[in-house]
Amino acid sequence: MQNTFADKTSKYAILEILGEGAFGCVHKARHRETNEYVAMKKVHMKKTREGIPTAILREAAFLTKMNKSAHQNLIKLKEIIIDSSQDDNQIVVFIFEYIEYDLDRYLKSHRPLNINIIRSLTEQLLTGVSVLHNNSIFHRDIKPQNILITSNGILKIADFGLAREYNYTKLLTSVVVTMWYRAPEVLLQASYNMAVDIWSVGCIFAEMAFGKALFPGKTEIDQLKKIICLFGLPDKSDWPDKAKITRESFTNCNKTSTTLERLIRFTDKCASDLLQSLLEFNAKNRCSAKKALQHDFFRKSDHTMCTVSFDDQSLSTAVDDIFDYKQTYLDTISPCDTNSDYEIQSVRSEFTDSFDVFHSPPMLLYDDSSPIDVFAWYCPTSP
Structure with missing residues (x-):
């Protein structure tokens, strides 16, 4: 024995x-x-x-x-x-x-993902989160490394080391969640609830579509700035109560010309609407896992028209090239104004070889169908 x-x-x-x-x-x-x-x-x-x-x-x-x-x-x-x-x-x-992949490895080896795979994985992730929340448990560390994918596409949430049982009478304030997937209320050191898991799901949904982390902050303040630059400075009513970092600290943080809709261009409006509902700055307005699962994005009978823009080329490869370009660019000339068509075109003519991967439309033309927003998001106007 x-x-x-x-x-x-x-x-x-x-x-x-x-x-x-x-x-x-x-x-x-x-x-x-x-x-x-x-x-x-x-x-x-x-x-x-x-x-x-x-x-x-x-x-x-x-x-x-x-x-x-x-x-x-x-x-x-x-x-x-x-x-x-x-x-x-x-x-x-x-x-x-034993599960074969974590989502981090899966995304690196399967990108770009088509919208139907994104739909399936997001639905499974929300389903797992919903089961946890229905049992008064919130995970508090949802990130690609803690999401496992079997060889036949079944998603499983793992690593409950930071999970807690939710008590409606006791709001938590301890800092949790890997920074890139951390909700604003946690970054602001305010009290939080199960909605922190929903924000993390939104970040992962965006990452699956985009090919890169949506908010790759270097510090907590930088993380907040990236969120505010994309969504704009929230109204006072949307700022968390008793946050240790004030709204006034970010009044000089200007919103970029990039929007979530332009950064991640779904041709399916349902996908954009769901993503926005998962990434509400105000946790009170963020949808629950149960409500998200009832969204039309998961109920469409015809999925064939749902596709992420630029599906004819790997947007991940595009972003990788941008990172390589950014370093070369910052090493050689002073940063340009990414809102200026003229300066953008000048830069492109200077570094044409860096963008051979893009055929039509040209990479740095500022129009409705070009990924200029990717360039602007990852190449700020100052080093």
Whole structure:
């Protein structure tokens, strides 16, 4: 009978590292008897007087609770193995079902995505979030690396290390969520609720369509500036109550000529409307996961007309070229005014070779069908 930690873990043959971080590491492993592949998350920690840290107990409790729902869009926990035999340290091992991709890797290897794949993944992500929220759990760290995709296209939300049970009488204020997917109220250090997960879903929806993170901020303030530059400075009534950063701090943050609709051009207006509802600055106006799933974007009977603009070429490749161009450009000449047709055309003639990937229309012509907004968004007018 297997009772010891060594006995319980030895039934798995460790194959390769899938990821590692401050918590420990995740390995791909194989069950020696069944040959089933699993993901083994091993967490090392110091022993405390209270025993296993609260964060680990909380994660285990949420995973166990969600296991009972047996929902296909949530990662399945197979077992937990605990070693408390050492004097100073203890090890907790989570055994999960093994999933082939995370969304970050999936996007890099499958881009550009067509709109039907984007629709399917977004619907599955919202479904998983809805199940969590219906169980009074919000994830608080939804990002591509925590979203797994099976070989047959099933999406699963993983990593509940920052998840919390939502209490309507106690609003949370601790800083959570990887910065690029962090809602304005969290960045502003105001109280927040389940709507932070919806903002993260919106950012991921945009990233799937755009091929790059929508708000790749370098600092929290830079992250806020990027959001405000795209959407404009919100009205006072939309600014979070008791935010530690005031609205007046951003009065000089001018809205760019780029808009969300121009940056990510869906020919399907339903897609644009859904994206806007997920990315409402005011958390009170942000739609719930349940309401989002009722959106016409997921109910269309004819999907053939839904496509992202520039589907004849990889917009991701376009943005990659822009990044390469930006460095060359900033190293050679002073930045131009991206709102000036004349200056834009001058720049293009200077660096024509950088934009050979674009055939029709020309990359830097400022018109309704050219991706000038991508250039403007990633190449600000100052280095």
